Amino acid sequence: MKSNGIAAWAGHIARAICLLALLLPAFAFSSDRVPKPVIDIDKPGRCVEDTATMRREHPDMLKHQRDLTMHEGIRTRKHSLKECVACHASAKTGSVLGEKGFCQSCHDYASVRIDCFSCHASKPKLASGAKP
Amino acid sequence: MSANDGLSRRGFLAISAATLGGVMLAPGIRLIEIAGARAPEQAVSRQVRWGLLIDTNKCAPGCDDCVKACATENGIKNTGHPRTDAQWIRKVELKDMRSGRTSSVPVMCQHCEHPPCVDVCPTGASFKRADGIVLVDRHICIGCRYCMMACPYKARSIVFQQVTDQNPDVPRGNGCAEGCTLCVHRVDRDQQPACVEACTKAGHNAMIFGDLNDPQSEIAQRVAKYASTQIRADLQLNPGVRYQGL
Numbered sequence: 001m002k003s004n005g006i007a008a009w010a011g012h013i014a015r016a017i018c019l020l021a022l023l024l025p026a027f028a029f030s031s032d033r034v035p036k037p038v039i040d041i042d043k044p045g046r047c048v049e050d051t052a053t054m055r056r057e058h059p060d061m062l063k064h065q066r067d068l069t070m071h072e073g074i075r076t077r078k079h080s081l082k083e084c085v086a087c088h089a090s091a092k093t094g095s096v097l098g099e100k101g102f103c104q105s106c107h108d109y110a111s112v113r114i115d116c117f118s119c120h121a122s123k124p125k126l127a128s129g130a131k132p
Numbered sequence: 133m134s135a136n137d138g139l140s141r142r143g144f145l146a147i148s149a150a151t152l153g154g155v156m157l158a159p160g161i162r163l164i165e166i167a168g169a170r171a172p173e174q175a176v177s178r179q180v181r182w183g184l185l186i187d188t189n190k191c192a193p194g195c196d197d198c199v200k201a202c203a204t205e206n207g208i209k210n211t212g213h214p215r216t217d218a219q220w221i222r223k224v225e226l227k228d229m230r231s232g233r234t235s236s237v238p239v240m241c242q243h244c245e246h247p248p249c250v251d252v253c254p255t256g257a258s259f260k261r262a263d264g265i266v267l268v269d270r271h272i273c274i275g276c277r278y279c280m281m282a283c284p285y286k287a288r289s290i291v292f293q294q295v296t297d298q299n300p301d302v303p304r305g306n307g308c309a310e311g312c313t314l315c316v317h318r319v320d321r322d323q324q325p326a327c328v329e330a331c332t333k334a335g336h337n338a339m340i341f342g343d344l345n346d347p348q349s350e351i352a353q354r355v356a357k358y359a360s361t362q363i364r365a366d367l368q369l370n371p372g373v374r375y376q377g378l
């Protein structure tokens with residue numbers, strides 16, 4: 001009887017440890033221990049492609065579009081950097097750069113340098129007559 | 133054998149249909165419109181050759197409306213270094229020493245058919261678009277300045293300073309060669325270059341922009357009717373910019 005009880009206890013403890021081990025990553029990532037980029041997203045909703053595709057593929061889309069525009073004069077709006085900036089610029093700063101800016105916050109987090117904005121405008125064009 | 137014959141015949145028919153597409157059916161009516169307004173998803177065509185005609189008789193000495201318009205449109209600012217600041221268009225005053233006749237002409241990238249800047253570029257950044265506009269692809273430019281050396285018109289500049297607050301249509305930045313783009317972003321929207329628009333708006337009418345290959349265009353008709361010259365025509369680069377009254 002006694003040995004049975006001990007075995008049952010040991011079984012319970014083993015099961016609990018297994019469960020804990022399984023849940024550990026979930027606990028770790030759901031907590032605030034892992035820093036996440038803080039991004040101001042003024043216009044939530046669907047981009048030109050779904051979010052997963054955009055996260056992974058946006059550099060390729062931009063590169064493809066830039067060559068078409070530069071060399072062949074194709075100026076479709078869907079994958080153009082100008083349209084990205086026009087839609088994603090923060091309402092507060094008017095820019096995609098800045099600490100919480102749409103582009104910079106994530107690129108800082110991933111430690112990827114963005115070269116785009118050493119030449120390209122990081123703010124959309126102001127409507128004529130509007131003041132900065 | 134017979135299958136081969138069929139294929140080649142079909143191929144021949146396809147080629148002849150494609151060729152016929154561009155041929156005029158009746159005056160002004162074509163199966164495929166060659167030089168018309170281009171859709172945004174359509175690539176530039178080599179049927180078009182963009183050009184400028186500058187009437188030096190109407191270009192007043194001291195007037196720099198075109199230069200100002202260019203700077204505003206393309207975001208070229210005075211950085212306090214006039215010797216090295218980018219210069220896409222400049223006014224040149226000429227004087228014939230024998231007759232004393234003076235003329236004042238705007239000089240910008242002449243958009244050559246055989247551009248020396250393209251020949252010398254080691255990376256392929258300097259290139260000519262199918263419609264004759266000579267551009268710098270800043271994504272590829274390494275800032276070596278060979279093109280500045282090669283250009284007989286001194287039309288290329290390099291940017292020495294960080295650039296901020298660019299026009300979203302005209303990206304430009306430190307360390308890249310650049311020059312007049314014929315306002316390619318406006319041309320692609322069926323607008324005139326900023327210099328031409330400013331010159332016309334101010335009532336000078338000294339500049340015309342258009343398709344040199346389109347016999348219906350004003351520029352082609354003017355070039356056909358009046359004597360015009362290309363600067364340094366002896367170099368046989370066939371520039372797209374022509375001058376009247378030089």
